Amino acid sequence: NAGVTQTPKFQVLKTGQSMTLQCAQDMNHNSMYWYRQDPGMGLRLIYYSASEGTTDKGEVPNGYNVSRLNKREFSLRLESAAPSQTSVYFCASGLAGHNEQFFGPGTRLTVL
């Protein structure tokens, strides 16, 4: 099992460009999550999907959109990237119930 996979691993964008971060999991988890991690700020939830067909905003959703394509895949889109979106982005998937979450390897995004 690959667990949670993310693409790309690294990306550099110019201000105003758009891009989609891809995430897939093969653990048959219902819930999936997108976080960003910044120095001194910890992990902050951007969006999550409790189950296929549903998405909800987290703590810092502005400037992002998500799509839960199917049970396995959950993508994060930046429509018009800004330097404030420079961060490391982690996708996670989770079990129902007590909500253990398992993280992908991350995407390091720099917006110039």
Add this chain to the structure above:
Amino acid sequence: QKEVEQNSGPLSVPEGAIASLNCTYSDRGSQSFFWYRQYSGKSPELIMFIYSNGDKEDGRFTAQLNKASQYVSLLIRDSQPSDSATYLCAVNPPRGAGSYQLTFGKGTKLSVIP
């Protein structure tokens, strides 16, 4: 505002000693508690979870939960240099709206000195 607080460290311990990491949380009804380890440049890795008051042991790791005092701790016995990492505490809120979310602390950086 749900909060999870951790001392940012760094916490330095000699090899072979016990490392004690602490976490407090503000939401009294929180249900589940997790410890993640994050090596520099890597993603968080789940190492322990605890749901009930008391201690839970897994190898060299022991998680301790005290819901009345709203704290959870992680003890690492016989600390090794490979344990040097940032440890994140995460808390699952009560059942209901938002129960799928985890609130993370900012982490405690542990350094085990050979």
